[in-house]
Each structure stands twice: as structure tokens, then as C-alpha cells.
Amino acid sequence: MCAVILACAACDEGGGDEYPDADADEDVFVDVGEGGCWREMEVAEPERQSALYREYGEEGEHHFWIYQGVIEGSTVWPPATFVQIEVWPERGGPAEPGTYEIEEGPYASCGLCLLVREGCVPGDGLARCDRDYIAVSGTVQIDEMGVVGEMFTGSLSTATLVETAIDWDSGAFGDVTVEGGRTWCLGEMDLEIGISLYPER
Secondary structure, eight states, X not given: OOOOOGGGTSOSSOOOSSOOOGGGGTTTOOOGGGTOOSEEEOOSSOEEEEEEEEXXXXXXXXXXXXXXXXXXXXXXXXXEEEEEEEEXXXXXXOSSSEEEEOOOOOGGGOSEEXXXXXXXXXETXXXXXXXXXXXXXXXXXXXEEOOTTSEEEEEEEEEEEEEEXXXXXXXXXXXXXXXXXXXXEEOOEEEEEEEEEOOOO
């Protein structure tokens, strides 16, 4: 599993050393089942958007897209919080334009992944983030999903994400929902950016 470079510089396998004690956030936690959110955010168009594409496999028979947009803070003067959408057709994700529902599932095997990474700063060439959130529901509409030099366009709506601890460092990318963690809800968001090549690692 890949994670996008923060501001096209660093975010591949970063992550906070440890997640904050969930008990400290009990006063702001709202169970997703109750239809509530700790943060509700409407972002018409994220800042500093990027979209990356790469083919992989012995003969380049597989491919993936990763979209990223800063929704809070700044990558110039960190910390920054960004939304990230990953599209993996090999894992059952979209292979062509259309409207798709996000299904809850482990990050390491999701075909259509939506994350929010909160409070991220560069660190040893990799972004270090205070918290990660993974979507358990939401709708992504993809209008264009071209290759390098073309466009990635579409929109995101009605997404609910839960705080999740992701094992960025081992390469296995296992995850576990943070007990008593926060929820984050995103409203309508437009996506429109030219596609660049995802760099080799």
C-alpha cells in the first residue's frame, strides 16, 4: 500500500510515533452510530491538490491513482491536514469513471480508500501525523481518471471517517480503530487536478 507524499515531498510511510490516549478525547467523541461527528467540514475545493499515477507489476499490468488535497493548515508552514483518496483496481476499486460507494474495510486491502491525515509535519523525509482517519462510508464520483499528463476529476460527498491507528512503518499497513476515538465528516468536495507520475520508492 502506498501513501502520498505530503505536498509532493514526503508522506509515504509516515505516522505519529504513538496515538494520543483516547481517554483524553472522551468529551468530544461522538459514536458514528449516533450519526454525529467530532469534526464536520465543508471544503469546496482543497488547496495544493495533487494526483499521482503509476503502473506496477512485472509487465505494468496493474495501476493505481492517489489524490491528495490540503484541507487545513499549510504544507509551507506545517502542520497540515489533508484528504487522500486511493484507487486500486486490482483490489476491486474503480477501473473507470463512475459513482462509487466507500465500504469499510482494512486499509491494506481497500480498493477505494479515503483518509484524512491530521496535523502532519515532515520528519526524516516522511510526514509524521498526529492522527489518521479512514472512511467507513461515503460517495466518490470520478469523472476522469487519466494517466500521467491527463486529468483526475470528480467529487466527494457525505463521507464519515473514524480515527484509526495505521502501521505505517512495517510495510504491512495493518490498522485498528482507536477505541473511543474521534470521527470526522466531510461534505461536498470538488476534485480537479492534472496527474503526475508517482515516484519510485
